[in-house]
Amino acid sequence: MVADWSFELGELGVDRDEVVAEFGRYLQLERDLSAHTVRAYVSDVNSLLDHLGGRLEGLDVGVLREWLAGQHAAGKARATLARRTACARTFTAYCRRRGWLEADPGLLLGSAKTSRELPAVLDQRQAEAVLDAPATGEPKELRDQALLELLYATGVRVSELCGLDVDDVDRERNIVRVLGKGRKERSVPFGTPALRALDRWCIHGRPRWMRAGSGPALFLGVRGGRIDPGTVRRVVHARLAQVEGAPDMGPHGLRHSAATHLLEGGADLRSVQELLGHASLNTTQIYTHVSIERLRAAYQQAHPRA
Structure with a gap:
């Protein structure tokens, strides 16, 4: 039996697919959310409409509470429940604006709290081992070394790294221009090791992979197109697997590690917030907890009266 996915809204007959598509366009064009967030919200709305x-x-x-309770019973993670709660509130507000709902029930929906689990991070010895792996002159190894150096040096998100163009790198000032969440641009400094790795890739590696459709992309895949996040994740996982004792994590783990090491080295929280592109200082503060936990672990291991 095929379900009828149209619904009547007052005197208007609105197709479900049209509602979902319009909501997606609203998120993209008016809210300026990332493509990843739009896909997630559209999936959440479809789940809610299935429930209805x-x-x-x-x-x-x-x-709404019944739907979320069902998600919880199905074993969804807290972060997923928090996102679906936020999506539901955004969707009902949008429907009220369009006149599809007489009132906005999302206003009565409480916010789901996410757990603040401390992220896994590399210690500085492990970070050095990840980045000091010997490389040949093959394009893949030159590219991988350059992107690993830049990820750790700047703490950029994997999507930000993949979106970089050649002209975004200012080699005179050792700064990379990054387009972050909400299309906000920021400038992030990087050090000499990252600059050297980028130069080796751009001079000896990238030209060998360039194709007609490569465009200005800084990092390329083997077929000459702009590198994708999945490829970067595989590179990071593979390199970490070569370091004894290193936790298995992806590019975001290098971001966590970079932030933690900056704070351990004396950087202030506001500077780290600016470097990472966090809208709220509360997001950055988790790295102070990481540093405290690492200090506590070292104390308990080393102090004779711990």
């Missing part, structure tokens, strides 16, 4: 049987009729705070 494809109709907005009867959508109230009780139904």
